[in-house]
Amino acid sequence: MSVLSGKQIESLMQEEKKDSLVITPILDDAQLGPASVDLRLSTEFKVSVQTRSPILGVVEEPVETFFQETYREVGEDFILYPNQLVLASTFEYIRLPQNITGFVITRSSLTRLGLNISSIIQPGFAGTLTLQLSNLGENAIKLRTGMRLVQLVLYNVEEPAMSYRTNSASKYVSDIEPVLSGISKDKDLEMLRKLKQNN
Known part of the structure; x- marks a missing residue:
């Protein structure tokens, strides 16, 4: 697996074919770095809140009850508090070809x-992309919608992989907003439930 350079990324984005690389909109040439693409913070947030239920994860209670939605205008501030979990998304829509994988890391x-x-x-x-924002510091962090938040590093996959879009186990396809965890939809959990019932 080799890292794609910024020039390679730009070239792939300009190709006009069915399975080409798409990262749009690119608002500023500065988003393309030597070996990554900066992605911006969008305007919708899902903030984790405490509920009467003591646990979150593989539970019967709908995961939506543990989050509260909030919105900001482009250019408006969002405060991320210590030990807080917030789901946000990228401003950019992304489509990866079957021979490219990516890693997202904080700037x-x-x-x-x-x-x-x-x-x-x-x-x-x-x-x-749904982004899991987590503040590990002692102080609140002020973010601004539309700011460059994360770096997307792309790698060539040596053999074309099965497409995530067509994989029946894929839970996060064609999203345009932050998406909550789909852990309770994992097929192996259903298998474990049946094993438990049969014992």
């Missing part, structure tokens, strides 16, 4: 403030 200037974001993007993914 280093924001990592130094305590912001922590990391994720993998499977070959064939299409949609906006």
